[in-house]
Amino acid sequence: MVRMLNIALLFVFVILVAALYHIRYSAEAEAKALRDTQRIMAAEQDRRRTLQAEWASLNDPRRLQILSRQYLSLDYLRASQVLDLRDETTLSIPVLMVPQGDDDAER
């Protein structure tokens, strides 16, 4: 009886050792995969921050102002260029047209 018990316990012991080995091994593999993923995430976040910084400097209003003065003939938006669509008189004005002096006198 004791011998049977010992054999059974030995069997259990061997299985436990095997299971422990397997768990440790796969845990290490998981840890490595986790480290890899974290490294990739960190690299991606770093890349994202770099791109955001680049985006911000490309859209820097100072830079756009210099470029616009150099290559475009645009000027600052004037109050007379803004029309309120809720305004009744706006509806009678041709598309994108600002009321001109002569037209206004007639209206």
Added chain:
Amino acid sequence: MRSGKLPLVPVGNDWAMVLGGRLGRRAGDLTQHAVETTRSRLRLALICFFIVFSVLGGRLVQLTVLDAAPEQRSAGVHKNNLMRPAITDRNDVVLATQITTVTLGADAAKISDGAEMAGQLKAVLPRLNEARAARLLAGKARYVTLMSGLTPAQKQDVLAFGNPALKLTQSTSRVYPAGEVTAHTVGFTSSDLRGLSGLELYLDGLLEEEAIYGALKTSLDIRVQHAVRDVLSDTIKTFSARAGGALVVDAHNGEILALVSLPDFDANAPMRNGQDSHFNRMTLGVYELGSIFKVFTAAMALDSGMVAAHETFDTAEPLQIGRYKINDPHGEERPLSIEEIIVHSSNIGSAKLALRVPQDVHYDFLQRLGFTDTLDMELPERTAPLTPTRWTDIERATSSYGHGISVTPLHAVMAGAAMINGGILYQPSLRKVGLPVGERVISAQTSAELRAMMRAVVASGTGRQADAPGYQVLGKTGSAEKPQAGGYNKNALVTSFLGAFPARAPRYAMLVMLDEPQATDETYGYNLAGWNAAPAAGEIVRRIAPLLGVLPHFDNPAEQASLALPEISNQLRGGLADASR
């Protein structure tokens, strides 16, 4: 176990046996006793082992299964300085973030042909200074820095050489895409990423209290900030001013949209400009701001109920207080209403208004407006105003028109916002405000009267040049001589314009300040606020109002028509007319 030859002895008997001793027992029993004793002790040991291992096992289960919380450890990363949150403006445009940069160095002693290596590197690194690299590599130094700021692709190219003498090092650096534009608000960090000024320093304190995920969102608007800075720096150049500053705040919650203090510095290279450029004039500088204080005096007089709205005050004669005499530089020399006192900026009238109010009410009013304390806000660079040590009639009279009391421009603009927003004083904030909490300082009725007075200043008074057609600017100019040892310097002025727009329902309050502007030919020799600070304020409104979505409004259609764009060609006009049919 019961199959053994020896009978099982209950554990309890073991103790009875020990206590009872062996005297009087038979010799044949002794062997069996010894076996039983051993067996009992073994069992006892087994139970002890079982208990100990149960405790250990239980603890193991508790630690690994029940209390498993691996994320608790990674939360500590946010405390790490290497992971500072980014700082953004109100539209999520990055104002400060950190990027990893790669620096290329080399062990020159291990490189046989420096010139050849420099040539090879130049092929993959176009920005490399080849001559300098060749000279460094020809030497025998164990480490020379060749180039910093390599892109990830360039880093790969260098790695592809497979030369162990080439060393690549990574480092994290904080970058400020807006550079000078937001330097005074965002501040900067040391090379080990600790905040040294501005919001960066504030962020250090904040991180100790709470973890910030993502970014610190400020109330600034980079477009407005740039436009304000652009106009102000042009103005400073035009009038050869020593310095200047401007603020734009949301009058209904205290959010700061733009804070400019010039001269400023590049946050990416903070030590390049002098120390003077680090001085935030808007929150750390205190100035006698002059006549813009007349607005506060009028508010106090009207709100206290001691002065009736239609009352007039004689300004014909200088006001004598003790041995001091208060004059109007360009006096009207007639009785003036409160509105006329503001529009014509009468010192005599303003002093008379102040002296009608009891002494304690006057001081209490300034205290309520925040002119006696440091403002509560995010920037570490802030200071308390300088108020008179005595509070007699002469101090009250001079402080009524902004002399003898020095406040920061931020104090003035926050109090100014309360004057025109219906009477609620808000605390300034560089972070977005959820639910604004303010304190009523004057009645809505008084605020409406002040709006009318300040609009009159721009429509027909000293602030005419601040008007921006369609946006109805209101405001008040202030030109104060700078104090110097033994009096005031008549030639050195601090000029300012405290304003708001649009006048019908002011949403934004602003302040423009210039330090020692000079007269030019265009200003007919004047260096007063109406000639420099006011037109700058008008230009700022013209630039930022469309950005802020403020709809222009013209009371008179002819006014709008007169501002229309240059003639559109008839062909284009025809085309547009066709398109609209």
